[in-house]
Amino acid sequence: MSTAAQVPQVTFAHVSGVSWPRSGHHLLVRLLTGYFGPAFVYCEHHVGRPTDPAIPACCRQSPCAHADRVVFTKNHDFALAMPQLPGKRYLVQYRDFAPSVVSNFELAVREGLEDTPESFRRFASERFTPYLDFLSKWVTSDFAQGEAVLPLPYEDLVSAPVEQLDRAVRHIAPGHVPDPARLRAVVARVDAQRVADRKIEVLQNAGVHASRDVTTFRFYDRPLFGLLGALTLRRQEVAQTFQDLLGRPPAEHNMLAFQAYETREALAAFIRSTPEYRNRQVSPAPPAEQSPTPRKFTRKRHNDRLGCSQT
Incomplete structure (x- = not known):
């Protein structure tokens, strides 16, 4: 496979790569190379220079x-x-949010982020807001549905790598079979x-392998990861809803559970049902130290039913 005669002679079309962090971009680059x-x-738009030595620097x-x-270029946008x-x-x-944020957290810890369960929850x-x-x-935009945009989910790349590489090759080299x-x-x-336990390990010639099992993550907790799979609301939406109705921010340890409400209206309805809110309508009081505890609920996401426990 290394001989020049076996390297396909193709006409390339320039393709802009756009990737959510930890979604297999560098794996794809190695496959295409x-x-x-x-x-x-x-x-690599963010930090690199072109692999062609005749081009002195990235144009950014x-x-x-x-x-x-x-x-092919890289941009996280x-x-x-x-x-x-x-x-x-x-x-x-x-990539699905939970495994991507675990992998991203590992890199953030290597760069100095506190390595605690509380730090992971806040991270x-x-x-989730930039992910959305x-x-x-x-x-999901109309532009993204066009023929010029090739979507390549990480889960598809690692579960069916030959088929997904075939798609990428055809997109980059139109007309090439x-x-x-x-x-x-x-x-x-x-x-x-492999990125795990604050380490990056290179596995030479290992081939494409299944993604990391998040249950091996040191801070894995089933109810917590149920919430990560059910997130819908941005932090800012939760914070503003609390400010509007209770005049204070939500407690950080409950934030993920509040973000898992299906809509902002549903969260507001829950807050209005709490004694704290009702008491404020009678006689406004100073902000309490604790947020209301989110009730247990279920919601549909990706055609599955996920139970989300109280926090």
Whole structure:
């Protein structure tokens, strides 16, 4: 597979990669590099330089100023400022929230974030807002449904890597018919990476493997991860609802449970049912130290019923 004669000769179309963090972007880059060989030129918009030494530095523009030579770029679009341009190709990677936030937390701890259950709960709560914003712009919007945008969920990439690599190859090299044997060989020998327990481990030639089981995470708790799978509301929505109705912020230890209410209206209805709210209507009192405890409830998400325990 390493001989030049086996490297496919293709005409590339520049593709802008947009990815939610920890959604398999670098795995995909390694797969594409293994398939196309050195002709596949990549640039990581946030920190890198193009893999073509003839290009001295990343242009830090979107669309890429070197689109005639750079095939694929990376952008997390943290500021939601990346343009969505008709006629341009995009490849969007994302992942279920719970495993992505666990992996992201591991990296944050390596960079100095406090490694405690409380820190993880707050980190997950805060990261859910940008996660929703990313999905809204790049996954569920009208633009994201267009033919020029290829969605590639992480779960699909690791469960059916040959099929998903085939899709990516066709998107990047229109008109090229992927070589099934080459696809399988690349998938079987690609380097892998494991991020767990505050460590990053490179697994050489390990091939694509199943994603990490979140139940092995040191702060795993079944009710907690039930909440992570049921989150709907942004922190800001919860905070504003509490401020409007109770004149104070919610208690941090209950924040995730409040974010798991299906709608802001449902959360407001719960708050209005509490003694604290009723007492305020009779005689406004100073803010209490504790938030009302969310009631147990169930909601539908991704066609499953998830029970969310009290916190």
